[in-house]
Amino acid sequence: MRAAVMRRVGGPDVLVVEDLPEPLPGVGQSLVDVTLAGVNFDDLERRNGDHQPLSLPAVLGVDVVGRRRRDGRRVAVLLRDGGGYAQVVAAEDRHSIDLPDHVEDDQASGLTEQGCTAYGALMLAGRLRPGEAVAVSAAAGGVGHLAIQLALAYGANPVIGLASTAAKRELVTELGAHRVLDPAHGDLGEQLREASGGRGVDLFIDSVGGAAARSALDGLAPFGRLVSIGWRAGDDRSGDRCGPIQVSTEALTDRSIGCAGFWMRHVVEDRQLLCRIADELFDLSKRGQLVARIDRIVALTEVGQAHVAMAARVTAGKVLVDVNRER
Ligand SMILES: NC(=O)c1ccc[n+]([C@@H]2O[C@H](COP(=O)([O-])OP(=O)(O)OC[C@H]3O[C@@H](n4cnc5c(N)ncnc54)[C@H](OP(=O)(O)O)[C@@H]3O)[C@@H](O)[C@H]2O)c1
Incomplete structure (x- = not known):
């Protein structure tokens, strides 16, 4: 099979497409022929060596969509140890989600790792209630x-x-947000209070940290939560x-x-919770209330370029790799 392999940590050029033997499925695992692999921001940091050390050589990629070879079912798979930028993965059955017909592969890829994270942040950790003021970074x-x-x-x-x-x-305005802010434009705490009628926000979802997270804490209402x-x-x-931040x-x-x-690990390890959230997201998708915006689908040989675009902050929505295409 073909896979984008990294043999050392470093820049995007460490991702090289090579022939690798197919993985051998262990107990409770099934081979999945991958159609699309997701690119997540954490992949860039793993590649750079900034995040959770990898044992090398390694194949990055924590979410894929494809067909389970055993029964031909279309599945989305969450891969806790990577391996996604490849034509075949050995998927843990308990980390695989059967896809309903109405969810296309690209949507499934957007909605699983990143959709479940958005849900978990808002609903599990954030305990969002209707009518609350919510702000989301990035x-x-x-x-x-x-x-x-x-x-x-x-x-x-x-x-x-x-x-x-x-x-x-x-x-973000087109997605329906009531207000959109530039976090670099003045004091973020003040901006959040102003945008929420002076009270401050009830829930802030933070994926950046640093000064922005500290200012966001200033912009919380009483009983507000930063997740x-x-x-x-x-x-x-x-x-x-x-x-x-401390x-x-x-x-x-x-x-x-x-x-x-x-x-996400705490959702992935809880099969019932994972399936319940996935069902809820697929249902919202069916009703047109949740659409994964696909920024781009690159060839396997272009995955390094996708990393460059993500690091330059020019991508918006989901970035995907067509693992069966090379340029
Ligand atoms: N906890 C979990 O289980 C879990 C799971 C998946 C992802 N995540 C986290 O969720 C976040 C979003 O991940 P994603 O894959 O969806 O990526 P992404 O949001 O598509 O890309 C990251 C965005 O972060 C913003 N950003 C702010 N400061 C930045 C900086 N110094 N350098 C680069 N970007 C910066 C940029 O948006 P602006 O240009 O608009 O600021 C950038 O587009 C990441 O922090 C990731 O680690 C967590």
Whole structure:
């Protein structure tokens, strides 16, 4: 089979398409012939060596869609240890989701890893209630654009999206957000209070960390929650360092606010929860309330270029790899 393999950490050029033997399925695993593999921001950080060390050589990619060889069923698979940028994966059956006919492969790919993350951040960690004011960082991104649509579907009001360029802000407006903010434009806490009628937001979904997350805490209403789903390495547009932040319980108590985190692993490891969330997302998709925007589908040999585009922050929505196409 063909796969984009990395034999050392480094820039996008470390991803090289090679022939590899097909994986051997273990107990509880099935071979899946992949059609599309998702690219996630974490893949870039793993490739750079900024995130969870890899044992090399490695194949990146944590979400794929394809056909299970055993029964020909169309499935989406979440791969906790990577391996997705390849024509064949050995999928854990308990991490595979059977796809209903109405969900196309590209939509399924958008809705599983990133859709479940958006759901988990809003509904499980964030405990969103209808009528609450919600703000989402990187709102045009793979997770972010689904979080905006889900917040609307679950009755949040206002729904506020943050995005760094005019084009991305326009997209977030088209998704239905009530307000769209440029996080680099002045004090974010003040912007959040202004956009929520002076109260502050009830829920802030943070994927950047650093100064933006600290300002977002200032922009929470009493009983408001900040949910962290990750953070960037490096600097944001204002030149401030991103990364995880330290929060004192005293600061939380003083303002009756809370911080929580969400990690997909805890959904993937709970089969019932994973299937329940996937069913809910597929149902919203059927009703037209949740659409994964596909930014681009690149050939397997172009996956490095997809990483470059994501790192340059020019992608909006889901980035996919057609693993059966080479240029
Ligand atoms: N917790 C989990 O289980 C889980 C699962 C999946 C993803 N995630 C996290 O969710 C976040 C979004 O992931 P994604 O795959 O959907 O990526 P993405 O949102 O499509 O891309 C990342 C976006 O982050 C923003 N950003 C802010 N500061 C940045 C910086 N210094 N460098 C680069 N980008 C910066 C950019 O949007 P702007 O230009 O608009 O600021 C960029 O487009 C990531 O933090 C990822 O780690 C977490």
